[in-house]
Amino acid sequence: MSSETAWSKLPIDLQEQFYDRAEKEARRLLSIIQELHSRIEKCRSEIAPFIHRFGFGVSRDVSIAAVDGSFSPRPAETIGARFAVYSAGFVMIRGRKIIREGYLSDDIRHNQARTREFSSAILHVQESRLEREAALKALDENPDLVLIDGSFLGFAYSLFRVRRMIPVPEWIIEKARETLEMTEKLLDSGKCAGVVKRGRSRAIGGWLSIKEGRKNPLVDCLDKQILHYLMKPPAYFNYMELLREPGLQRVYSRVSELLSHSDELSPSKALESAKEWAVESLMKALDVPKEKAQTLESRINRIQIKVSEENPPFELEVPVESGEKILSILFSKPENFNMATGLPIAIDLVDESVTLPAEFTREFVREVEARVVDSYEGDLGEVRNFFTNMNPQKEL
Numbered sequence: 001m002s003s004e005t006a007w008s009k010l011p012i013d014l015q016e017q018f019y020d021r022a023e024k025e026a027r028r029l030l031s032i033i034q035e036l037h038s039r040i041e042k043c044r045s046e047i048a049p050f051i052h053r054f055g056f057g058v059s060r061d062v063s064i065a066a067v068d069g070s071f072s073p074r075p076a077e078t079i080g081a082r083f084a085v086y087s088a089g090f091v092m093i094r095g096r097k098i099i100r101e102g103y104l105s106d107d108i109r110h111n112q113a114r115t116r117e118f119s120s121a122i123l124h125v126q127e128s129r130l131e132r133e134a135a136l137k138a139l140d141e142n143p144d145l146v147l148i149d150g151s152f153l154g155f156a157y158s159l160f161r162v163r164r165m166i167p168v169p170e171w172i173i174e175k176a177r178e179t180l181e182m183t184e185k186l187l188d189s190g191k192c193a194g195v196v197k198r199g200r201s202r203a204i205g206g207w208l209s210i211k212e213g214r215k216n217p218l219v220d221c222l223d224k225q226i227l228h229y230l231m232k233p234p235a236y237f238n239y240m241e242l243l244r245e246p247g248l249q250r251v252y253s254r255v256s257e258l259l260s261h262s263d264e265l266s267p268s269k270a271l272e273s274a275k276e277w278a279v280e281s282l283m284k285a286l287d288v289p290k291e292k293a294q295t296l297e298s299r300i301n302r303i304q305i306k307v308s309e310e311n312p313p314f315e316l317e318v319p320v321e322s323g324e325k326i327l328s329i330l331f332s333k334p335e336n337f338n339m340a341t342g343l344p345i346a347i348d349l350v351d352e353s354v355t356l357p358a359e360f361t362r363e364f365v366r367e368v369e370a371r372v373v374d375s376y377e378g379d380l381g382e383v384r385n386f387f388t389n390m391n392p393q394k395e396l
Helices: 012-050 116-140 154-162 170-191 201-210 221-229 238-242 247-260 267-286 290-298 320-330 347-356 360-375 379-384
Strands: 049-052 064-073 082-094 099-109 145-147 193-195 235-238 298-305 314-319
Touching: 012 049, 012 221, 049 320, 064 116, 064 170, 082 116, 082 347, 082 360, 099 201, 099 314, 099 347, 116 145, 116 154, 116 170, 145 170, 145 347, 154 267, 154 379, 170 193, 170 267, 201 221, 201 238, 201 247, 201 267, 235 238, 235 314, 238 247, 238 298, 247 267, 267 290, 290 298, 298 320, 314 320
Parallel strands: 064 145, 145 193
Antiparallel strands: 049 235, 064 082, 082 099, 193 314, 235 298, 298 314
16 A cells, blocks of 8 residues: 655655745744634633533434535536536434435536636525425425524525626526525424534624724634634534624624724724625625515524534524524434534535535536437537537646
8 A cells, every 4th residue: 555645746845845834834823823812811701601511401312304415526617618516415314323315416507608706606506596405305304403504595695795796697696586485494494403514703803892892803713713712512602692683693793804904994883884784795695675684684593512622613503583492402412413523413424425526527527428429410529529628637
């Protein structure tokens, strides 16, 4: 068996340069880590009252379904079109045994004249729609709880970022509306929560800045970083308790973002701007009225949950009206979590099931090409030209 590492494959000169860079980066990060912990300790007394330890309940026989989606990590870039494939599915477990599962698939093709940003926006909306469809199918199986991988409104936030840069056709907006309609059905069920594994919330720094009337140094830190340091598992941190109202975690994260980029903006002005931005971003992404956007934001609360010492907390989105019920089911027994990842075990299981291999898109396109060749009555050279890779080096 070869012991060759990626590092050893580089030319000796490059290896030496990167060893030197690694040493410099390590020295730089030492001071950053020390400074971060110093900042957190200074604010410990302000944050700690909102961190709560919990105990797992007596073992209950609950069924938990988890839903996830997957799309091509690398779309296939041919002369004729950009191809992408995506999938979604659910697994339902009782204890750690899978008792139900279901899967859906789809593909999408765009003209190469479209930008990558356009393709990314379409793919995110389409995949989110397929995930919602899978989640509704999971609900039909009558589980005690359905966990979706990601934020309830993540597709809208992604679409908003793209719509600021490029125009998108109406049919995409219509797909987003359909996704929103299905999302609201999940919220209405009282049985659904969102697991945000890579949450980038920065609400704590924004909250401290508003409270102190000055920019707090923690505006540059993720809440996940702060809470990983302060939380002793099993524990949770409820944003609605901190911010007094539901749906404000995104507003205060925006406050941190604004303050971190300005030394002159006051926290009060940042809060005013952030509240407007939070509503307007949803309005513009989905073409919904202001009242609708405000209602959507106010229906959802976020909670940071840490169940293992080694792993950082993850963010859980819950409908405000059913948050306590959802937590009681999730915390009903430790077996509902994978202590190796710090996540609900059902989420880990469905991620393994739906993830598409990196090379699958290329194989899918080759299958499409083979079927076209079988049916095409013209010059086969035209087919080959259409399916020629945009960058032949990527085929090597």
